[in-house]
Amino acid sequence: xxxxxxxxxxxxxxxxxxxxxxxxxxxxxxxxxxxxxxxxxxxxxxxxxxxxxxxxxxxxxxxxxxxxxxxxxxxxxxxxxxxxxxxxxxxxxxxxxxxxxxxxxxxxxxxxxxxxxxxxxxxxxxxxxxxxxxxxxxxxxxxxxxxxxxxxxxxxxxxxxxxxxxxxxxxxxxxxxxxxxxxxxxxxxxxxxxxxxxxxxxxxxxxxxxxxxxxxxxxxxxxxxxxxxxxxxxxxxxxxxxxxxxxxxxxxxxxxxxxxxxxxxxxxxxxxxxxxxxxxxxxxxxxxxxxxxxxxxxxxxxxxxxxxxxxxxxxxx
Amino acid sequence: xxxxxxxxxxxxxxxxxxxxxxxxxxxxxxxxxxxxxxxxxxxxxxxxxxxxxxxxxxxxxxxxxxxxxxxxxxxxxxxxxxxxxxxxxxxxxxxxxxxxxxxxxxxxxxxxxxxxxxxxxxxxxxxxxxxxxxxxxxxxxxxxxxxxxxxxxxxxxxxxxxxxxxxxxxxxxxxxxxxxxxxxxxxxxxxxxxxxxxxxxxxxxxxxxxxxxxxxxxxxxxxxxxxxxxxxxxxxxxxxxxxxxxxxxxxxxxxxxxxxxxxxxxxxxxxxxxxxxxxxxxxxxxxxxxxxxxxxxxxxxxxxxxxxxxxxxxxxx
Numbered sequence: 001x002x003x004x005x006x007x008x009x010x011x012x013x014x015x016x017x018x019x020x021x022x023x024x025x026x027x028x029x030x031x032x033x034x035x036x037x038x039x040x041x042x043x044x045x046x047x048x049x050x051x052x053x054x055x056x057x058x059x060x061x062x063x064x065x066x067x068x069x070x071x072x073x074x075x076x077x078x079x080x081x082x083x084x085x086x087x088x089x090x091x092x093x094x095x096x097x098x099x100x101x102x103x104x105x106x107x108x109x110x111x112x113x114x115x116x117x118x119x120x121x122x123x124x125x126x127x128x129x130x131x132x133x134x135x136x137x138x139x140x141x142x143x144x145x146x147x148x149x150x151x152x153x154x155x156x157x158x159x160x161x162x163x164x165x166x167x168x169x170x171x172x173x174x175x176x177x178x179x180x181x182x183x184x185x186x187x188x189x190x191x192x193x194x195x196x197x198x199x200x201x202x203x204x205x206x207x208x209x210x211x212x213x214x215x216x217x218x219x220x221x222x223x224x225x226x227x228x229x230x231x232x233x234x235x236x237x238x239x240x241x242x243x244x245x246x247x248x249x250x251x252x253x254x255x256x257x258x259x260x261x262x263x264x265x266x267x268x269x270x271x272x273x274x275x276x277x278x279x280x281x282x283x284x285x286x287x288x289x290x291x292x293x294x295x296x297x298x299x300x301x302x303x304x305x306x307x308x309x310x311x312x313x314x315x316x317x
Numbered sequence: 318x319x320x321x322x323x324x325x326x327x328x329x330x331x332x333x334x335x336x337x338x339x340x341x342x343x344x345x346x347x348x349x350x351x352x353x354x355x356x357x358x359x360x361x362x363x364x365x366x367x368x369x370x371x372x373x374x375x376x377x378x379x380x381x382x383x384x385x386x387x388x389x390x391x392x393x394x395x396x397x398x399x400x401x402x403x404x405x406x407x408x409x410x411x412x413x414x415x416x417x418x419x420x421x422x423x424x425x426x427x428x429x430x431x432x433x434x435x436x437x438x439x440x441x442x443x444x445x446x447x448x449x450x451x452x453x454x455x456x457x458x459x460x461x462x463x464x465x466x467x468x469x470x471x472x473x474x475x476x477x478x479x480x481x482x483x484x485x486x487x488x489x490x491x492x493x494x495x496x497x498x499x500x501x502x503x504x505x506x507x508x509x510x511x512x513x514x515x516x517x518x519x520x521x522x523x524x525x526x527x528x529x530x531x532x533x534x535x536x537x538x539x540x541x542x543x544x545x546x547x548x549x550x551x552x553x554x555x556x557x558x559x560x561x562x563x564x565x566x567x568x569x570x571x572x573x574x575x576x577x578x579x580x581x582x583x584x585x586x587x588x589x590x591x592x593x594x595x596x597x598x599x600x601x602x603x604x605x606x607x608x609x610x611x612x613x614x615x616x617x618x619x620x621x622x623x624x625x626x627x628x629x630x631x632x633x634x
Contacts, residue, residue, distance in 0.1 A: 272629065276592060276594065277592040277593065277594060
């Protein structure tokens with residue numbers, strides 16, 4: 001596998017072996033009352049119970065564990081203020097190599113503390129994309145660390161695809177599978193895995209209206225980057241990369257968008273009816289079902305619940 | 318088994334068979350980071366994932382399903398504004414018999430709606446204990462329904478004990494088991510089941526300082542009822558009954574109390590580290606561990622997580 005090419009189904013099966021000693025095989029949950037409300041049978045692959053509280057650990061773990069000893073020696077590096085930073089820090093710690101994380105100086109203290117807790121070395125920079133990229137370049141120049149992109153990387157995509165692979169191993173009779181789309185790593189991996197294991201399955205991407213670059217890119221058949229966005233689904237405020245755009249164009253059947261109110265309502269419904277904590281980005285697929293942007297009547301659908309890292313002091317209700 | 322005598326271990330094993338077709342065998346969860354913080358190995362029996370979101374379904378289900386056809390025909394009745402009302406309503410619905418629930422006229426709308434949703438007939442009354450009891454007496458007089466007390470009933474106690482039974486079946490190597498004490502149904506069942514399956518286990522009850530009637534009754538060796546209390550652990554604002562006091566006196570090794578701040582901190586820790594939703598009452602055992610009222614250093618302890626029904630608009634932080 002090359003890191004700059006779309007991974008294949010067999011790359012995902014390989015990733016499953018690579019991460020098996022480290023990642024949780026997360027539970028698949030269901031809710032009688034949500035099934036009643038939606039008129040469908042929904043199965044939730046609960047990555048909010050994954051290590052670091054999000055699917056991101058799968059990709060980071062696959063990327064870190066797949067490095068040659070030679071490449072791994074000088075560590076890994078990324079810029080992120082989110083779940084990828086924690087995931088990469090933990091994966092590096094498990095391999096016993098350094099992790100260098102560039103974070104904006106206004107990153108939430110709790111996130112900085114979590115990344116530090118996993119033993120990563122943090123370099124702060126201004127909170128702009130150019131500053132983050134140039135600071136990361138300096139860190140890599142200085143340390144010789146391997147850059148691990150949060151989504152535009154074949155090992156990351158293959159790792160994220162293992163969640164859908166597990167879900168379809170447990171429930172081969174799904175008619176449809178849904179995931180949220182941010183940078184597209186989870187969506188790409190989900191689509192490649194799902195079509196690989198079951199070509200007849202319908203793969204649907206779901207996105208906030210306020211961050212609909214994948215929806216527009218998919219329709220226009222060309223990569224259209226996202227403008228700045230304020231969507232509450234903070235994990236989805238990124239644009240597709242070249243690799244994830246290519247994978248989504250090939251393997252995804254449809255992309256639908258949802259309102260901000262719909263995201264909050266779906267998030268709250270999952271909290272109330274399932275007694276589990278999910279982050280706003282994670283509620284986007286159920287929001288699409290509830291807003292009836294997808295016809296699931298009588299069907300059996302899998303939803304990847306992407307993560308549960310939410311600030312309990314900043315709840316949207 | 319007589320409903321007004323403390324049940325035996327074999328009554329709990331019988332209850333397990335009775336409720337098996339209806340109740341969830343809930344998962345046992347753990348958290349690496351909470352283990353690290355407490356220096357012990359904690360296993361959480363997660364009744365927040367039980368039907369109606371609380372262990373209460375076990376007892377209500379056992380009580381309803383154990384009625385003779387003759388007794389069941391006219392239905393069941395209780396007064397409650399909490400989880401017992403929902404649990405009894407669902408159990409009655411599953412048996413196909415009427416449930417009559419007396420609720421105070423100021424009961425939260427969401428709880429009234431939930432009880433109605435399960436098909437129970439609700440009679441409203443003034444929000445005082447005498448009004449609730451006299452209204453319930455009238456309802457029973459009129460309908461001939463069987464009164465099912467929320468905790469001072471052997472079938473209820475035996476049903477609640479099945480959670481600990483399952484936990485110890487899954488993890489026979491526990492040194493200690495902890496549960497919260499309100500009316501004492503869960504604590505009694507937990508203690509009888511635990512000592513029955515493993516006589517060497519230490520059974521510890523945990524209670525808010527602001528609702529310490531079990532603590533004081535246990536020490537004084539006589540039933541001392543609770544004065545009005547404002548503890549945030551609203552499920553524990555009840556006094557022990559005669560039956561639960563007898564069972565706790567016989568089978569529980571120790572009762573400890575915790576502060577209100579400790580309850581909130583433990584609740585938040587479980588939300589943050591485990592990504593699951595629990596109600597304040599449910600956080601009391603972990604609060605006792607965190608406040609170092611119990612020495613668990615190096616030990617393996619089971620905690621019954623009692624329930625997850627919480628008002629998301631009224632969080633304590």
